[in-house]
Amino acid sequence: MNLQILSYLFLIFIFISCIGDDFVDDAVEPELRITTLVDTIRQGDSFQFEVMYLNNVGQQENVEVSWNSSNNSVLTIDQNGLANAVKTGNVIVTASYESDNSIIEDQIEVVVGMETVINNITRSGTIQVTSNYILKGNFTLSENNDGLLLEIDESYEASENLPGLYIYLTNNPSTTAGAFEIGAVTVFEGTHSYDIPNSVQLNQYSHVLYFCKPFNVKIGDGEFIN
Amino acid sequence: MKDTFKIQLTLAFLIFSMSLLAGGGWPQPKGKSFIKLSQWWSVGDKHYTDTGELDDNVTLGIFNSSIYAEHGFTDRLTGIIYFPFFSRSYNNNLVSMTNGEILVPGDAINSIGDTDIMLKYGLTKKGSKIAVAGTILFGLPFGNDEGGIFKNLQTGDGEFNQMIQFDAGTGIRLGGKFDMYTNAYVGYNNRTKGFSDEVRFGAEVGIGFNNYKWLFITRLNVLKSTKNGDLPSQINSTSIFANNTEYTSLGFELNYSITDNVGVSAGYATATSGRIIIASPSYSVGIFIKL
Missing domain, CATH: 2.60.40 (Immunoglobulin-like)
Structure with missing residues (x-):
């Protein structure tokens, strides 16, 4: 009788003391973020833009990003994000990624001018x-x-x-x-x-x-x- | 008078069988012993904050397999030990609902737990209408106070504490096959290593049937922190081991004596309010032997 009781106690202990799972609602909107903080690129210079893609849980993932300049006569940019400042003017640089029939993009406005100026924002x-x-x-x-x-x-x-x-x-x-x-x-x-x-x-x-x-x-x- | 003594002797056994750290105002008679093997556990995913509100947390669990034993050295002096020979503390994995990946891995530790050694002295004579006893307790930090990968799991608080407690109890014949007892206690727990001291008090009422073959107990326990130690932010403890913990708990327990010497018990307790403590019910089952 006592052994039976002890066995029950042991079984209770075994069944309820295992590590289980607690689920966290951690979904976020996927995001493409241009991390380069540049205000002005000197005319004639090349400049490398950087971008990061954050998936639906905010984790960085390597994806194929397309780069685009709003005015190729002012600034050109290749598919690796390397830009060439052609002539003075304003331009919008867009990074985009097509995922599951949706397009995610980020933009930055850049000036081509006499000196390269990096944004020092707070x-x-x-x-x-x-x-x-x-x-x-x-x-x-x-x-x-x-x-x-x-x-x-x-x-x-x-x-x-x-x-x-x-x-x-x-x-x-x-x-x-x-x-x-x-x-x-x-x-x-x-x-x-x-x-x-x-x-x-x-x-x-x-x-x-x-x-x-x-x-x-x-x-x-x-x-x-x- | 004989009946009163008999009631109180029975109470001395039965109260100990349901309360590991109380024992009431009745010491063991000389040469008599009481031993209880228990399983106690509490699992919860909410805790009381410092303002008494309920907040979520990862599921925490703590389990104690323990032996509680007492022996009457004299009719007034009883030695008591509470030894959790196996204590387990764990927390669950935190898992992403989005992709099923483990965000923070769960963890578990196993060890012996904090152990209490007590001496209880009866301040009133055998057969007194109200039995009063004083108890001195030494809490030995045998448990693990910083276990696991993140050192956030405990089977003890890591501090040596000393508590003095006074109990007063009385037994009443209700008539027929029913009996009743009541007991009240107050204690002061002096804690070390930056932990705040504690004032503990409470009361319980037990209703017995058929000469206490069946015993149903309702218990109220209150713990108040003196808040004279370090702040909780300075001590990396959780569940039932955090600092400045406070609670008011209500408990129920059913005891059944299978024979004159062997019985079983099952208990449930829940905090009706609290501060900085896991907010989940605790359960216990046990088997006790009288020698």
């Missing part, structure tokens, strides 16, 4: 809380001397009553898969910043993500608005 956004923990603030991402600088402004506040809060840059705000882990959050109020290594490009990611590692749950995110 990207910004606002943190939105997606849990019941306190999390708010605004952020900017800009280039500094050796890499990028993510700055969080004085309106920032995060709950200290949460174990293992980490901050990421990601193209899918639902998951840390494929995200760049900036590090553990150690500041919970006010202005602070994070240095990002130069392996990360300024417009490589679309969101800032706050994620609780121990509970494996998203706490909040913020989309770059530019």
Whole structure:
């Protein structure tokens, strides 16, 4: 009788203690993104454009991209993204990818002029809380001397009553898969910043993500608005 | 008086059979022992936040196979040990709903769990209408407090704690084949390694049938953190091991004595409110032996 009871206990234990699956709705719109930040190309120069394709879960994929110039008399571009600045003027460069009967594209307006000018933009956004923990603030991402600088402004506040809060840059705000882990959050109020290594490009990611590692749950995110 | 003593002796066995860490106001009689083999588990995908709201999390599970034993050194002094000889903690895989790929792999750890050694001393004489006892508990951190790939799985909190607890209980004859007991307790748990101390209190009511051959228990437990330790953000713990955890839980348990010396029990408890703790019910089954 006692052995039977022990056997039942053992069976209960075996059946309910296996690692299972929790499913995450991580679908995002596929996106083609020109990552080159150029404002002006010097007349007569060649310039290499870069592009990245992000699939329906925000992961980078190699795909065959078509390049097009809106005015070949001003700037020509081949199918590898290598442009030649022919004469001064304005032109729109388009990268496109045809996938499942839909065309995904991105455009950048470029000037052909006397000097090559790289855009030094500052990207910004606002943190939105997606849990019941306190999390708010605004952020900017800009280039500094050796890499990028993510700055969080004085309106920032995060709950200290949460174990293992980490901050990421990601193209899918639902998951840390494929995200760049900036590090553990150690500041919970006010202005602070994070240095990002130069392996990360300024417009490589679309969101800032706050994620609780121990509970494996998203706490909040913020989309770059530019 | 004899009846009162008999009731209280029975209660001493039965309360221990359903509550691993309580025991009530009744120490074991000299030379008597009680042993219980239990399986306790809790699995959940929600937790109480610091403001008491419910938030989702990856499914977490913790399982304890334990031995609880007590022995009466004298009629007033009882030695008690709670030893989770096998403890398992796991979390599920996070899987993409879009393409089925594993986003964050699940993980599991197995070890022995945190172990408690207790001494209970009866402050009232045998047969007193209200039995009062004091217990000192030493919590030994035998469990793993940072297991798994991401060091976020625990079978213990990693700290040595010391708790003092006082219990007061009384038994009542309801008439017919029904009996009843009530017990209340209050305790203070001093914790180390940056964990906040805890105040614990609660009460339970047990209804017995046929000289406690059947026993149904309702239990209320409250845990309050003194919040004098590190913040949870500084301690990488989850499930039932996080810091500054608080809860109010309601539990039910059914005990059945198969023979005079052997019985079985099954229990269920759920938190009605909480702070920074997994918000899932716990279940337990066990078999107990009186020697």
